[in-house]
Amino acid sequence: MTAMPALTRLAEDEAIFRDSVYEFADKEVRPLAREMDEKATMSPALVTKLFELGVMSVEIPESFGGAGGTFFHSVLAVESFSRVDPSVGVLVDVQNTLVINAVLRWGTEEIKRKYLPKLASNTIGAYCLSEAGSGSDAFAMATRATETGDGFSITGRKLWITNGNEADMFIVFANVNPDAGYRGITAFIVDRGTPGFTVGKKEDKLGIRASSTCELLFEECVVPKSQLLGEVGKGYKVAIETLNEGRIGIGAQMLGLAQGALDHTIAYVKERKQFGRPIGEFQGVQFQLARMATDVEATRLLVYNCARLRDQGLPFLTEAAMCKVYSSEVAERVASMAVNLFGGNGFVKEYPVEKLYRDAKIGQIYEGTTNMQLVTIAKDLLGS
Numbered sequence: 001m002t003a004m005p006a007l008t009r010l011a012e013d014e015a016i017f018r019d020s021v022y023e024f025a026d027k028e029v030r031p032l033a034r035e036m037d038e039k040a041t042m043s044p045a046l047v048t049k050l051f052e053l054g055v056m057s058v059e060i061p062e063s064f065g066g067a068g069g070t071f072f073h074s075v076l077a078v079e080s081f082s083r084v085d086p087s088v089g090v091l092v093d094v095q096n097t098l099v100i101n102a103v104l105r106w107g108t109e110e111i112k113r114k115y116l117p118k119l120a121s122n123t124i125g126a127y128c129l130s131e132a133g134s135g136s137d138a139f140a141m142a143t144r145a146t147e148t149g150d151g152f153s154i155t156g157r158k159l160w161i162t163n164g165n166e167a168d169m170f171i172v173f174a175n176v177n178p179d180a181g182y183r184g185i186t187a188f189i190v191d192r193g194t195p196g197f198t199v200g201k202k203e204d205k206l207g208i209r210a211s212s213t214c215e216l217l218f219e220e221c222v223v224p225k226s227q228l229l230g231e232v233g234k235g236y237k238v239a240i241e242t243l244n245e246g247r248i249g250i251g252a253q254m255l256g257l258a259q260g261a262l263d264h265t266i267a268y269v270k271e272r273k274q275f276g277r278p279i280g281e282f283q284g285v286q287f288q289l290a291r292m293a294t295d296v297e298a299t300r301l302l303v304y305n306c307a308r309l310r311d312q313g314l315p316f317l318t319e320a321a322m323c324k325v326y327s328s329e330v331a332e333r334v335a336s337m338a339v340n341l342f343g344g345n346g347f348v349k350e351y352p353v354e355k356l357y358r359d360a361k362i363g364q365i366y367e368g369t370t371n372m373q374l375v376t377i378a379k380d381l382l383g384s
């Protein structure tokens with residue numbers, strides 16, 4: 001009998017990759033995290049370093065200038081950055097698990113040749129589905145694309161688009177045939193600077209403040225047919241299939257966040273003294289730490305299992321929905337307990353855990369709210 005390796009057992013290259021990304025995050029991101037949060041900006045110098053490190057192109061084949069890694073490597077990168085700063089985690093996540101993933105799967109050879117080398121060297125991507133009137137009901141989008149002979153003219157507004165401020169390449173969903181419902185939805189790649197396309201206001205947010213979230217405006221924005229991503233009317237498939245994988249990335253973001261909150265708390269309870277001894281010596285505190293660690297470990301199993309299923313070409317739809325529901329609840333719970341165990345210091349910005357508590361909330365909202373994940377899980381259970 002051959003025993004299967006444990007889920008959380010990393011291959012040598014995976015362990016080296018995770019450790020080197022975490023080391024980088026600890027050295028280069030940690031000193032910037034508080035200021036980036038306060039100013040609600042992503043450091044451009046840091047972004048340059050992320051490209052140099054290869055974490056903005058994890059799955060892009062080496063022939064296109066990428067790192068030639070797996071989806072599992074992407075997940076390890078998102079986890080490692082989010083352990084330090086979940087804003088940097090989501091920047092890396094959207095680039096890899098949504099944008100690059102969609103181009104690799106749906107791009108023509110021409111699109112791949114045009115965009116993959118850029119995405120590997122200096123271009124940030126954004127994934128633009130949501131609108132003011134269509135969030136959970138994403139396919140009810142009002143953005144339209146009309147054929148103009150050799151291209152399409154896009155008109156509409158997208159809302160809450162991650163990386164909107166920094167991105168130069170936007171995957172945009174629009175309906176070319178509203179009478180056909182979701183079968184009219186089509187994906188396009190729109191470059192920053194295309195006439196008729198502007199990036200609008202940037203949201204002022206509760207958490208992940210260094211990650212930009214922007215409105216996008218399209219006013220008769222004409223793109224040639226060569227900018228189609230996938231076939232006309234197949235945009236719903238591009239969206240569904242990419243988001244199914246993206247959800248695992250959000251699981252990794254929430255996992256890293258929870259691990260980060262636990263790391264800070266372990267260090268703090270050893271230092272902070274009350275009643276003449278470190279608070280970590282009280283059994284009540286130890287039990288709370290033990291629960292936090294158990295939550296983190298269970299989340300890691302879900303996230304890693306989903307990523308491994310995906311890399312092995314096995315079904316993972318229900319597992320990814322479970323992974324997102326669970327990881328985002330754990331992140332909120334663990335960050336909340338971290339705040340409690342830091343006491344008054346947990347509530348002030350000088351210490352890192354109040355930020356993680358704020359950052360955790362988004363996990364239950366984007367890339368499909370918790371309720372929408374529960375719908376997916378229940379459909380599978382009931383065979384409906």
Ligand SMILES: Cc1cc2nc3c(=O)[nH]c(=O)nc-3n(C[C@H](O)[C@H](O)[C@H](O)COP(=O)(O)OP(=O)(O)OC[C@H]3O[C@@H](n4cnc5c(N)ncnc54)[C@H](O)[C@@H]3O)c2cc1C
Nearest residue numbers: 127128129130135136160161162213365366367368369371
């Ligand atoms: C910081 C941030 C970054 C984002 N980044 C991106 C991005 O890069 N690209 C992008 O396209 N979008 C992005 N989004 C949008 C995000 O995906 C949506 O906000 C999310 O899908 C929820 O949509 P909504 O806000 O319209 O909420 P709604 O759909 O209005 O939901 C409101 C509430 O109703 C519940 N609900 C709705 N329908 C049902 C139902 N059928 N059954 C049960 N409950 C239901 C929801 O669960 C939720 O609790 C981002 C959002 C934020 C806040």
